[in-house]
Amino acid sequence: MNVADSEVVASVLGEEHYEVTNDESEADLVLINTCSIRDNAEKRIWNRLDALKHNKKINPELKVGVIGCMAERLGGKLAENKLVSLVAGPDSYRKLPGMLTMADKGDPAIDTELSKEETYAGILPKRLEENAFGGFVSISRGCNNFCTYCIVPYTRGRERSRNPEDVMSEVQELINTGHKEITLLGQNVNSYHYKTDEADIDFPDLLKSVSKLDTTVRIRFTTSHPKDISDKLIETIAENDNICNHIHLPVQSGSSRMLKLMNRKYDRDWYMERIQKIHEFIPNCGITTDIFCGFHDETEVDHQQTLSLMKEVGFDWAFMFKYSEREGTYAAKHLKDNVPEETKTKRLQEIIALQQELSIKSNKADIGKKFAVLAEGVSKKSDQELFGRNEQNKVIVFPKGNYNPGDYVQVKVFDCSSATLKGSLVE
Structure with a gap:
């Protein structure tokens, strides 16, 4: 963003x-x-x-x-x-x-005056990376969720959605300038809703319209809120080949008690039901998440529930943190930061260790599979190798051959680490 x-x-x-x-x-x-x-x-x-x-x-x-x-x-x-x-x-x-x-x-x-209307309509962003093959388009600003730990609604204001015509125009400009992959952005991207007397457009509607502008261009989006992952959105991803099969779905905790304290507006059962629905409609969907430990009153039982949810879902990858109190939030005023620092550190280490196991398991399952990869650049380890991402947002390193950054390349995975897949060219 x-x-x-x-x-x-x-x-x-x-x-x-x-x-x-x-x-x-x-x-x-x-x-x-x-x-x-x-x-x-x-x-x-x-x-x-x-x-x-x-x-x-x-x-x-x-x-x-x-x-x-x-x-x-x-x-x-x-x-x-x-x-x-x-x-x-x-x-x-x-x-x-x-x-x-x-x-x-x-x-x-x-x-520092916040606005209820500002979406920077009419401003065509100046792309800072001239040779980039992926571009970002903000479709909304701000957030209405007010999770108790989060500073975002106070620093970015209330949620407002951009005019879909502006979004479509900006996406088309990226397509016209050779971008091969476009990511739609919002603090809570899947709650996008633009309503006028003439139109009532939700996020699946916008996502589908964007994907139809050029079906050879990949479309991604981030970040999704679990409460707004609708069946309509899941079905839209499944029905449109160029919408990438990857959903970043921050869970934050596996404990329903903690989720209620966080004001996340869903519980563990809701989250798991959404995961099952995603697997039902998009069997090869990559799922990543955000998790943090050590929030107010978190017990060892709560922590173990987070670990068990991670195992049950089998996340491909995760952003993982320990709680840091942010001045101005509801939690800072009403929910004491009372988990000892050493306990936070221990729990975070356990979360990271488990996710490394889950990531290597997920990546090993891809060995032998073929993927279309958008080459993003030259590998840091060798100028004879390129790297890129597949639909599931996994990084794959592969021989350069006659390809260049910006090309779509068919790659077969033969090895992996917890962070990266290694592949060979499919002629």
Whole structure:
């Protein structure tokens, strides 16, 4: 999502004759687009600001801004850092030219006002990776779920869906410029709903329309909320060959008690029923997830339920974390962070170890299978190998042969690790 937002920012500033540079030492303006979902993400930003002090010494005219969720959360506190001359929240990017004018005058340029309407309609994002074969398109902004641990509704505002015509136009532009794979984005992508007097379009409707623009282009989406995985959506994926058979479905915990404390709006049984429905309609669907441990009052029983759910589902891969309290959330105010740090660490290690077992099992099951892979680039280990992803979003490394990044390649898997498949070319 931050990649997509950065492309919006690049477009807005491009109208003011700013150009993107890949050489940081050349920059007159550095904007750090930030995330606040975990404490470690914010710590990295403070470290980044410290590192930029060197650039400021070399170029005293350098302007540094912090934008995105951390800017929204901390606002003027960031401007207390003498290096920072601009602070803009996720709904303030149209105002950046005026804010930069203020910064030039030495005035504090801070705008963290959230909007109920801003979707950046009419702005065609400037693609930052010119040779990329995959592109991102935001279809909604914000979130209405208010999970008790999550800062996102407070930093990105309430959920609002983009006009489907804008979405379709942006996707078509990516297709026209040679992109082979497009990912639809939303904090809760599958709750997309755009309703007017003339139209009532939900996410499966939009997904199907996007897939029909060019059936040779792969379509992905992220991130889905389990409560909004409808039968209609599952059937839409199954019925359209170019919608990738991969669903990222964050479970967070395998304990219904914990899910209720988290205000996730589903329980373990609901989640497992959705998994069964996915397998019924899309037998070869890749399923990945988010899991975290150590939330308020989590017991060993709750933790064991998470481990048992992981085994039952057999996730291909997972983002795994221990709980870090975020100031401003419901949990920070009402649900004490009372699981000892050493307990969190132990439980996270067990989750990671189990997922490594599940990932290697999932990958071994692919040995002998053939996949169409979109080559994304040259392997880090050898310039004679390419890497890419199959429909299930698994990374496959394979011989370069006569292929180049951007090609679709038929590959047969012969070996694997927990993170990567290894394949040979199918002539």
